[in-house]
Amino acid sequence: MCGYDRMQCHCSITVEAILVLNEANSLVLAKLALVEFGFDPDAVPLTFVKMRENTVFRAETPIGAIALRLHRPGYRSRQEISAESEFIEVLAERGFPVVWLVPTLSGEFTVLVSDGETEAVVDAQMWLEGSRQLGDTETEDGADGLEASHFTTMGSIAARMHGVAEELAGVRSFDRAPWDAEGLVGKGALWGDALTVPGLDDASRQQLVRTREIMQRELAEYGTSPAVYGTIHADFTPENVLIAGDDLVVIDFDDFGDGWYLFDLATPLFFFYDHPDYQTFRASLLAGYRSERTLSAAEEQLLDLFLVARGYTYLGWAATRPETDTAAFLIAEIVPHVVRIAAELERKLG
Numbered sequence: 001m002c003g004y005d006r007m008q009c010h011c012s013i014t015v016e017a018i019l020v021l022n023e024a025n026s027l028v029l030a031k032l033a034l035v036e037f038g039f040d041p042d043a044v045p046l047t048f049v050k051m052r053e054n055t056v057f058r059a060e061t062p063i064g065a066i067a068l069r070l071h072r073p074g075y076r077s078r079q080e081i082s083a084e085s086e087f088i089e090v091l092a093e094r095g096f097p098v099v100w101l102v103p104t105l106s107g108e109f110t111v112l113v114s115d116g117e118t119e120a121v122v123d124a125q126m127w128l129e130g131s132r133q134l135g136d137t138e139t140e141d142g143a144d145g146l147e148a149s150h151f152t153t154m155g156s157i158a159a160r161m162h163g164v165a166e167e168l169a170g171v172r173s174f175d176r177a178p179w180d181a182e183g184l185v186g187k188g189a190l191w192g193d194a195l196t197v198p199g200l201d202d203a204s205r206q207q208l209v210r211t212r213e214i215m216q217r218e219l220a221e222y223g224t225s226p227a228v229y230g231t232i233h234a235d236f237t238p239e240n241v242l243i244a245g246d247d248l249v250v251i252d253f254d255d256f257g258d259g260w261y262l263f264d265l266a267t268p269l270f271f272f273y274d275h276p277d278y279q280t281f282r283a284s285l286l287a288g289y290r291s292e293r294t295l296s297a298a299e300e301q302l303l304d305l306f307l308v309a310r311g312y313t314y315l316g317w318a319a320t321r322p323e324t325d326t327a328a329f330l331i332a333e334i335v336p337h338v339v340r341i342a343a344e345l346e347r348k349l350g
Helices: 023-036 078-093 148-168 181-185 202-222 261-266 278-290 297-320 325-349
Strands: 046-051 054-061 064-071 111-114 119-126 229-232 241-244 247-250 257-260
Touching: 023 046, 023 054, 023 064, 023 111, 023 119, 078 119, 078 148, 148 229, 148 247, 148 261, 148 278, 181 202, 181 257, 181 297, 202 297, 202 325, 229 261, 257 261, 261 278, 261 297, 278 297, 297 325
Parallel strands: none
Antiparallel strands: 046 054, 054 064, 064 119, 111 119, 229 257, 241 247
């Protein structure tokens, strides 16, 4: 999870100062980065926006407002962050609705800056003026402002993105860890092992163990052919889609990598599983997807497995950041939900 999404990372100063960003050193680093992007830091106003997985500043530059993203030190290498920019450029070249990246003076899309104690990789994107998040699950009604038509559009966007992924199969790869069976639900899952999340009782832990084994079996059978597995967004939530005029623009590819396309369809649905309009949202998402790309009835049935897998990733996230407010929410509200739908999946596939 990263820059613009809801999962918060409340960083604190430790003895490993090189791995920590705070508002003070972030401002210094942002000014150093402005120079690398060709702007005078004394003439460009900077406004602190947020500090989560990434620290974000808005910079009022001569070419317009840009978002400077300072990536959390130690989380991703510069090569991995550059891969994100490469994939966004691939999508942009094909007319995909993504943000416009701002290159450095050397023509790259990332720069490594240091104040002598702390260093961070920084990239920049044009600010989408007048845009807003499509959805926000932090509101009292997580679907506030969301309509079935939005899910239809998200489905068609996902299908087009997966079409690009299939086109790139065997031709171009990106330096990112995969959302394969281990990356999704294994002990070495990318966001952390779900079974280590605080608050699990023995019965719940055993349920997650059994369901994980079922998911690993089914995923092995499903396979990783380019028709079902390729480069995905991996955090395709309504928070990571902006409404800009009449268009929807996809942002925040911080977690992208190879994985199953169905995971991108499970992600926007997960937090609406118990919502009164869930079935409508789900049907609309799949209809939008099928307007651009084939999705079999058997794959549609398998979507429930990926909804559970999405839940495992959130539990893993909470397990690795138990001190955060978001982790407290996940542990209190999402853990019992994931255990419940894991049991449903076991009854269905076990």
